[in-house]
Amino acid sequence: MDAKRPILTTRQGHPVTDNQSLRSVGERGPATLENYQFIEKITHFDRERIPERVVHARGTGAHGYFEAYGKVGKEPASKYSCARVLNETGVQTPIFVRFSTVIGGKESPETARDPRGFAIKFKTVEGNWDLVGNNLKVFFIRDAIKFPDMIHAFKPDPVSNRQEPWRFYDFIANHPESLHMVTWVKSPWGIPANYREMEGSGVNTYKLVNEQGVAHLVKFHFQPKQGVRNLTSAQAAEIQAKDVGHATADLYDAIERGDFPEWEFCVQIMTDGDHPELDFDPLDDTKRWPEDQFPLLPVGRIVLNRNPDNVHAETEQSAFGTGVLVRGIDFSDDKMLQGRTLSYSDTQRYRVGPNYLQLPINAPQEKVRAYTNQQGGQMAYFVDPTGDKHINYEPSLIGGLQEAPKPAREYHQWVEGHLGRYQTTRTADDYKQAGERYRTFEDWEREDLIANIGGDLKQCPEVIQLRMVWHLWHCDEDYGRRVAQFAGIDLEKAKALPPLPGKPAPHQRRSAPAYT
Numbered sequence: 001m002d003a004k005r006p007i008l009t010t011r012q013g014h015p016v017t018d019n020q021s022l023r024s025v026g027e028r029g030p031a032t033l034e035n036y037q038f039i040e041k042i043t044h045f046d047r048e049r050i051p052e053r054v055v056h057a058r059g060t061g062a063h064g065y066f067e068a069y070g071k072v073g074k075e076p077a078s079k080y081s082c083a084r085v086l087n088e089t090g091v092q093t094p095i096f097v098r099f100s101t102v103i104g105g106k107e108s109p110e111t112a113r114d115p116r117g118f119a120i121k122f123k124t125v126e127g128n129w130d131l132v133g134n135n136l137k138v139f140f141i142r143d144a145i146k147f148p149d150m151i152h153a154f155k156p157d158p159v160s161n162r163q164e165p166w167r168f169y170d171f172i173a174n175h176p177e178s179l180h181m182v183t184w185v186k187s188p189w190g191i192p193a194n195y196r197e198m199e200g201s202g203v204n205t206y207k208l209v210n211e212q213g214v215a216h217l218v219k220f221h222f223q224p225k226q227g228v229r230n231l232t233s234a235q236a237a238e239i240q241a242k243d244v245g246h247a248t249a250d251l252y253d254a255i256e257r258g259d260f261p262e263w264e265f266c267v268q269i270m271t272d273g274d275h276p277e278l279d280f281d282p283l284d285d286t287k288r289w290p291e292d293q294f295p296l297l298p299v300g301r302i303v304l305n306r307n308p309d310n311v312h313a314e315t316e317q318s319a320f321g322t323g324v325l326v327r328g329i330d331f332s333d334d335k336m337l338q339g340r341t342l343s344y345s346d347t348q349r350y351r352v353g354p355n356y357l358q359l360p361i362n363a364p365q366e367k368v369r370a371y372t373n374q375q376g377g378q379m380a381y382f383v384d385p386t387g388d389k390h391i392n393y394e395p396s397l398i399g400g401l402q403e404a405p406k407p408a409r410e411y412h413q414w415v416e417g418h419l420g421r422y423q424t425t426r427t428a429d430d431y432k433q434a435g436e437r438y439r440t441f442e443d444w445e446r447e448d449l450i451a452n453i454g455g456d457l458k459q460c461p462e463v464i465q466l467r468m469v470w471h472l473w474h475c476d477e478d479y480g481r482r483v484a485q486f487a488g489i490d491l492e493k494a495k496a497l498p499p500l501p502g503k504p505a506p507h508q509r510r511s512a513p514a515y516t
């Protein structure tokens with residue numbers, strides 16, 4: 001016995017004197033059912049797994065802090081937002097970040113060609129703020145109702161259990177808004193070298209609201225101080241042959257050796273409104289806001305400096321959601337953002353359990369602990385102190401919890417319109433930004449892109465091949481031509497296709513590439 005080491009017990013607190021043998025009748029006899037120690041040990045083991053995330057199952061997490069500059073670019077942050085997390089210069093807010101791939105399962109290779117998730121939980125003095133984004137700053141779709149179809153098409157075929165290129169491109173061919181994201185994902189940007197050397201972004205449009213109740217549209221971005229590094233398919237295959245968890249190892253090892261990764265946290269700002277002068281809708285998450293018109297303005301920095309003590313307790317049970325905002329940071333009418341906001345907490349009540357917010361990784365920081373009248377549910381670990389144990393309702397003439405004072409001014413959005421189902425009519429950019437991206441890539445990136453899309457299309461039926469080449473040719477003639485050539489697709493036949501039924505014809509096409 002080592003006096004310094006704790007004694008092994010059961011969960012009931014009974015000391016365990018023999019952890020090596022079942023209780024059995026004699027040396028070779030049957031085991032008995034009253035073997036409580038064994039039953040507790042094995043049945044807990046049987047339940048060690050919780051459902052993996054329906055998307056973004058493969059991930060890794062780290063703790064750190066956000067330090068606010070108290071400014072938005074050169075102006076005081078309070079001009080735009082009353083959120084203390086942005087306003088209090090030099091204050092360090094604890095954060096937990098989870099990086100992930102999207103489509104593969106929990107132990108799938110981290111070299112996958114996929115957007116990378118970049119989810120941050122800020123434990124602010126005004127409660128939690130979550131930002132759940134990705135590294136590519138845009139997304140495939142702009143209407144939340146399409147998400148399950150999109151994920152079904154991208155995940156393995158329900159019969160062959162293989163990720164089939166034709167299912168992916170069948171979905172894309174019907175959604176020109178995804179061409180911009182596809183151009184990013186199929187280029188080397190679709191395989192970041194690791195999680196430290198990649199950008200991050202909230203992707204959806206939010207609002208910053210100041211103390212006077214004035215709102216601005218905002219996008220959030222993270223620029224890595226380590227720089228950006230991406231891999232070609234060949235480089236990724238070489239890593240994958242030896243290691244399926246290289247990005248987790250890279251982050252873990254860097255933090256262990258004290259080489260703490262850091263990102264500049266920036267915003268892009270636009271006045272609140274429809275902005276009809278723009279050829280894209282600022283609420284459309286398939287578009288970037290051009291940085292020459294809407295520059296990246298630093299608001300602070302984030303640093304990751306501590307690995308989790310336990311992957312399951314922290315990384316796996318962490319639960320981020322787009323609805324988790326603090327005063328001064330608000331929703332926009334971005335339809336993806338609104339749809340996502342239901343989905344995250346819904347899946348977490350199923351995946352982790354109805355009391356997932358009681359877990360330390362998800363609860364607000366100690367100083368601003370939660371006081372609710374919520375009761376019961378599986379795994380209720382405690383009830384919040386309400387001041388009177390009998391009063392778990394509000395209002396009460398006798399005691400219990402009370403409402404917080406109202407701020408002097410609140411943001412009230414004016415909304416009017418006919419209830420219905422709409423798609424944005426500002427679709428010019430569905431082709432334009434994808435074409436611009438194609439032209440701004442470096443030669444090696446463009447070659448990798450052509451080989452990746454061309455290689456995929458070789459495995460697709462002709463009807464999908466032709467429509468994809470038609471789309472790419474409308475993004476940029478050279479883009480369409482080179483993919484067709486690579487995959488042996490008849491360009492003239494593709495160009496002769498009529499516009500997609502029910503979709504406006506592309507009216508943005510560049511014939512003269514900006515590169516030489």
Ligand code: HEM
Nearest residue numbers: 053056098117118119133134139144147203339340343347
């Ligand atoms: C995870 C739904 C769009 C980024 C998830 C999860 C769901 C979900 C159900 C699993 C959450 C969990 O189990 O904890 C949706 C829906 C979307 C959508 C319905 C569209 C309507 C997006 C977009 C982005 C994104 C546009 C990027 C900007 C993420 C990230 C995670 C995630 C980073 C992983 C969070 C973590 O590390 O725990 N999403 N998502 N999602 N989603 Fe989405």
